[in-house]
Amino acid sequence: MILDVAGSNPVTHPIFRPFKEHEGPLMHERKDDLRDIYQGGDVDFDKDFTPQIAEEQLEVHQCNLRRSRIVSVFSGIIVVVLAAVLVALINRDFLVAQTASENDQTANESEAPKNTLPADALWIMDAPVTATPDEADAQPGPKPLSAKWIKAAATHIIMGQRALALKQPEKALNDFRKTTEIYPDILGLRQTEGVLFLQQKDYTEAATNLEKALKEEETFDTINNLGSAYIGLEQYDKAEHYLKRALEMQPENPGCHKSLAELYRKMNRNDDAVYHFEKYLDLQPNDLDTLQTYALYLTQLGRWKGAAASLTRLTQAVTDVAPLYFLLAQVQMQNQQPEEALQALKSGVQQIDPELARVWLQRKEFAPLRESKEFKALMTPQEKANSPQ
Numbered sequence: 001m002i003l004d005v006a007g008s009n010p011v012t013h014p015i016f017r018p019f020k021e022h023e024g025p026l027m028h029e030r031k032d033d034l035r036d037i038y039q040g041g042d043v044d045f046d047k048d049f050t051p052q053i054a055e056e057q058l059e060v061h062q063c064n065l066r067r068s069r070i071v072s073v074f075s076g077i078i079v080v081v082l083a084a085v086l087v088a089l090i091n092r093d094f095l096v097a098q099t100a101s102e103n104d105q106t107a108n109e110s111e112a113p114k115n116t117l118p119a120d121a122l123w124i125m126d127a128p129v130t131a132t133p134d135e136a137d138a139q140p141g142p143k144p145l146s147a148k149w150i151k152a153a154a155t156h157i158i159m160g161q162r163a164l165a166l167k168q169p170e171k172a173l174n175d176f177r178k179t180t181e182i183y184p185d186i187l188g189l190r191q192t193e194g195v196l197f198l199q200q201k202d203y204t205e206a207a208t209n210l211e212k213a214l215k216e217e218e219t220f221d222t223i224n225n226l227g228s229a230y231i232g233l234e235q236y237d238k239a240e241h242y243l244k245r246a247l248e249m250q251p252e253n254p255g256c257h258k259s260l261a262e263l264y265r266k267m268n269r270n271d272d273a274v275y276h277f278e279k280y281l282d283l284q285p286n287d288l289d290t291l292q293t294y295a296l297y298l299t300q301l302g303r304w305k306g307a308a309a310s311l312t313r314l315t316q317a318v319t320d321v322a323p324l325y326f327l328l329a330q331v332q333m334q335n336q337q338p339e340e341a342l343q344a345l346k347s348g349v350q351q352i353d354p355e356l357a358r359v360w361l362q363r364k365e366f367a368p369l370r371e372s373k374e375f376k377a378l379m380t381p382q383e384k385a386n387s388p389q
Helices: 012-022 023-039 053-113 121-124 133-135 147-165 169-182 190-199 203-216 222-234 238-250 254-265 268-282 288-299 304-317 322-334 338-349 354-361 364-369 373-386
Strands: none
Touching: 053 354, 147 169, 169 322, 190 203, 190 222, 203 222, 222 238, 238 254, 254 268, 268 288, 288 304, 288 322, 304 322, 304 338, 322 338, 322 364, 338 354, 338 364, 338 373, 354 373, 364 373
16 A cells, blocks of 8 residues: 555555465464574473573582682692792892802901902902913023013012912012012012011021112112121121111111111120110110010120119019019119119019029028018018928
């Protein structure tokens, strides 16, 4: 049916009549086809639906979900534990390495000098400490000016300086000698070698090296040490020559005065020895060993006033050595000073046991004192200690 546009009346046409006649059967067939497509057959959903099966499937799904959660939690715990163990192992290895590093650093600090090698000498730490086979097997005598021997000489020089800093004089001397064996004319080592030989009391080698050092440069230390070397060789004229030259360079040098005092004592030039002893002790008043040597020297010379002065000064500094007090007492008896002698005896007997004190008090030097009350007072405790019970 078609509407008339002008009058809005339905208009029939013969072509639409067959469709209307078959409209009912066609619609029923289409519905049946759609039902066959979506149902795949004659299925009654309301009749076939079972809630129990759905609940079982839901329960299985929830069970699987719980199982997955448990597995996930357990896996997470394992991962956390493994991570903690790994961190602990890393920390342990780090602490062990740090402790080892600190120990090595402490050991190195105890062995190494405060002033380490300069930057331009650090390469020596990678060089062999001992001589290379070529150096060990080489023929004795000067070596050619080659890179190999220059490096070998430099190695020994730097290792010798390091040994000196570590207070290893024997090792230092060994390295320096190897250097001068490679290059005998090398400058700057003979002075050090001479001093090291002097410390070892090898006076011949000391004098030889110091003479070579003197040709390189005339310094006070070289000349003064050369004088000491010749004292050791008992070549006193040469020793005096060099020591006087040194004294001209440094008139107030204590070591030079001490060397001259020792030299003149050996030469029996007593006045000169006394002069230089006095001069040295004025410059070094705290050298008690030299003061004791000087006091004994004056006692041997019979110069009692000087000996008494030196011993008095010594006992004021050292108060617990009984023989010094007894020696002072003897010297004061020679000086006709009985009161000072008694005072020294009193200090001496307090330092030792009664038997030994009694032996000292019975010496003949103290015979003029035996009738004095003070001396008898000193003897009484000793006699009581030695009387039979």
